[in-house]
Amino acid sequence: MALTLRRSFDSCPSWLAFRLGSMWGRAPHGAGGSSVAAGAPAAPPPPTCQRCTSEVCQAYGVPARVYHVDLLPTSVSLRILWELPRSIQAKVLWAAARRKHPEPIVAGAVADPAVMGYVKLYNILLENAQGRLADALRLCADRDNLPLLVHCIHGKDRTGLVAMLLLLLCGVERQAVVVDYALSEVLLRESREKRELLGLQEHLTTDQVMDSTISHIETKYGSALNYMRMIGLTAAELAAITENLTQPRLPLPAAGAPAGAACREHQD
Numbered sequence: 001m002a003l004t005l006r007r008s009f010d011s012c013p014s015w016l017a018f019r020l021g022s023m024w025g026r027a028p029h030g031a032g033g034s035s036v037a038a039g040a041p042a043a044p045p046p047p048t049c050q051r052c053t054s055e056v057c058q059a060y061g062v063p064a065r066v067y068h069v070d071l072l073p074t075s076v077s078l079r080i081l082w083e084l085p086r087s088i089q090a091k092v093l094w095a096a097a098r099r100k101h102p103e104p105i106v107a108g109a110v111a112d113p114a115v116m117g118y119v120k121l122y123n124i125l126l127e128n129a130q131g132r133l134a135d136a137l138r139l140c141a142d143r144d145n146l147p148l149l150v151h152c153i154h155g156k157d158r159t160g161l162v163a164m165l166l167l168l169l170c171g172v173e174r175q176a177v178v179v180d181y182a183l184s185e186v187l188l189r190e191s192r193e194k195r196e197l198l199g200l201q202e203h204l205t206t207d208q209v210m211d212s213t214i215s216h217i218e219t220k221y222g223s224a225l226n227y228m229r230m231i232g233l234t235a236a237e238l239a240a241i242t243e244n245l246t247q248p249r250l251p252l253p254a255a256g257a258p259a260g261a262a263c264r265e266h267q268d
Helices: 050-060 074-083 086-097 103-111 118-128 130-141 158-169 174-193 207-221 224-230 235-246 257-267
Strands: 002-005 149-152
Touching (some): 158 224
Parallel strands (some): 002 149
């Protein structure tokens, strides 16, 4: 399964998305049984994006289902803008009036700890995009949606939040989660120096960012598990996610003809 987060303030300014799709020839969503424990309410997944599903299949020869979950609806985007200084708000409105993308302005302000910083951004998402986060996490309760590939434009912020919640739910130690997140700074800095990533902000991330984010969750909700319960995940869904992500799985088939054949069958 692939999980992609599109950049904020893209051609549709309020859109962020996850691409989630099961890989390696698994049956289309809804075919066969689900791994969600008995008694769990049937939470419908987002509609499959046929175009992205087809593009992934054609590009990689992998049968994938692609879903989009909007983590930055207009209300959340406006909340982020509201938290920025008035001078930044004015620049964003001026850019919009001139039909220019405000992303460089907002991204730079959000990244700068003297203006907003990632800790505040993450807290805004955790408090204002709870239903969307639940939708994304819930997809992991279906074993047919695994294996899972998680990424976004830089693979750090939105990806980092989802990965943090899943890891903590699965019992990974807090410090290991923090260290894993902080690796993004090293890898992104290397990519920027090689000019592999253009437009990457100077302010990246540190282990303190994720440590403070986890502290926010524990202070307000007691634990990541309590937070996930609060945003709507049932006990059955949480148990299924944990089991699906921690139990041994069969080895993946080798890339090549078998996967390509399965992809063609999937498209048919």
